[in-house]
Amino acid sequence: LGYYPLNITLNWNSGISSVQTVYVPVLGSPSIKVQGYSLNPPQIFPGTQDAELYISIVNSGNVSASNVNVNVSAASPLSLISPSTTTVGIMPPGTPVQLTYLVSVGDQASSPSTVALNVYITYNGNRVKTPISLPISPKAALNVSPDYVALSQGASDVNIYYTLKNNGNITAKNVQAQLILPNTISGNTYDYVGDIPPGSSATATFSLDV
Numbered sequence: 001l002g003y004y005p006l007n008i009t010l011n012w013n014s015g016i017s018s019v020q021t022v023y024v025p026v027l028g029s030p031s032i033k034v035q036g037y038s039l040n041p042p043q044i045f046p047g048t049q050d051a052e053l054y055i056s057i058v059n060s061g062n063v064s065a066s067n068v069n070v071n072v073s074a075a076s077p078l079s080l081i082s083p084s085t086t087t088v089g090i091m092p093p094g095t096p097v098q099l100t101y102l103v104s105v106g107d108q109a110s111s112p113s114t115v116a117l118n119v120y121i122t123y124n125g126n127r128v129k130t131p132i133s134l135p136i137s138p139k140a141a142l143n144v145s146p147d148y149v150a151l152s153q154g155a156s157d158v159n160i161y162y163t164l165k166n167n168g169n170i171t172a173k174n175v176q177a178q179l180i181l182p183n184t185i186s187g188n189t190y191d192y193v194g195d196i197p198p199g200s201s202a203t204a205t206f207s208l209d210v
Contacts, residue, residue, distance in 0.1 A: 046136065076106060091123070113136045189208075
């Protein structure tokens with residue numbers, strides 16, 4: 001970056017020569033790239049809503065960049081909730097800029113899997129595309145089926161049961177079940193079920209008084 005001397009030798013008439021010095025300008029250039037990215041929360045699952053995606057960009061060149069714009073493009077099952085385009089403006093060299101976007105994952109997304117989005121950065125007439133891969137973590141999915149029991153007035157210690165089946169692809173940890181009862185029924189409304197592996201079922205039991 002600066003002006004550098006360049007010597008030019010001129011020859012004519014078969015022996016006459018002259019050396020001229022000219023100064024050539026060497027100009028700097030900006031270079032903007034994605035420095036890194038992260039998620040909050042750090043894991044996303046099928047059905048995750050409004051997760052914060054942080055994208056850090058930096059100018060690794062040696063002069064400031066102007067007219068800097070960042071556009072994020074997402075495809076199903078990932079959707080962008082916040083505006084997709086951010087105007088940064090001028091970026092001096094070496095100073096990172098962190099941008100925040102909100103993303104959601106569709107309920108029907110397969111897991112575990114990886115989804116991709118693209119980050120487009122435009123500046124000084126340049127356009128740079130950077131792909132980002134986000135992992136979708138496996139998730140437990142509980143389906144609850146009651147075993148109906150007839151309750152009669154004045155009955156006590158009547159056990160009712162609920163079957164909890166894990167239709168997901170990861171173990172549901174420390175499962176707890178609680179009943180919300182009308183004021184005419186009382187009893188034990190809490191049961192600790194424990195872990196339920198994928199494809200397995202467990203039973204929650206409650207003892208009620210009418």
